[in-house]
Amino acid sequence: MSLPEDLDALARTVIDENRYMTLGTSEADHRPRLSPVYFTHAGYRTFYWVSSPEARHSANIAARPEVAIVIYDSSMEIGQGSAVYIDAAASLVPDEELPERCAEAFPRVDPGAVAFRPDELSGDAPLRLYRADATGYEVHLPGRDPRNASGIDTRRRVDPVPPA
Incomplete structure (x- = not known):
């Protein structure tokens, strides 16, 4: 992956060129729960994935919607890694919103x-659509x-969302 100089563009590149994100939720006892999920996104603002509502991360979201996400390219050479860290509020998409x-x-x-x-x-x-609406972004900047x-x-x- 060729990395752009602009850090907002770097975030967009990492998001666009990777297919999996690590979703971080919180267990009832505050322990972190990490789950790799295939994702899509809409305008770098909303991230979507499909999961079972029976999955532990889905139950965690129902109880505690604040999540953390990291998207990174694990194929990069040591010291050259790039990642986007996203704070978000996650939820199950209600049935009435599914067409949209x-x-x-x-x-x-x-x-x-x-x-x-x-x-x-x-x-x-057995599966449902979930979404995470981003509230903040950071990029990894190697030493x-x-x-x-x-x-x-x-x-x-950073703010990877392009101006309207």
Whole structure:
């Protein structure tokens, strides 16, 4: 992955070029629960995934909707890593919103992925559509990056959402 100089553009590149995110939820006893999920996004603001409502991360979201997300390219060489950290509020997409949200979440999908229809995510279906609305973003800035005078890996606040 060729990394852009602009950190907002870097965040967009990492989000666009990766297919899985690590979803961080909180257990009832405050222990973190990490789950890798295939995701899509709408305008870098809303992140979608499909899960069973029986999954522990889904139950955690129902009880505690604040989540943390990280999207990163694990194929990068040591010291060259790039990642986007996202704070968000997550929720199950209600059945009445499924037509609109499925159209937004699945306008196109990667080979092997499914463009779910509302009827496949409601009623007795075993899977549901979830969304996370981003509230804040940071990018990983390696210590070796010339923009990082400290020489120590750090995070920098960004806003990857392009202006309207």
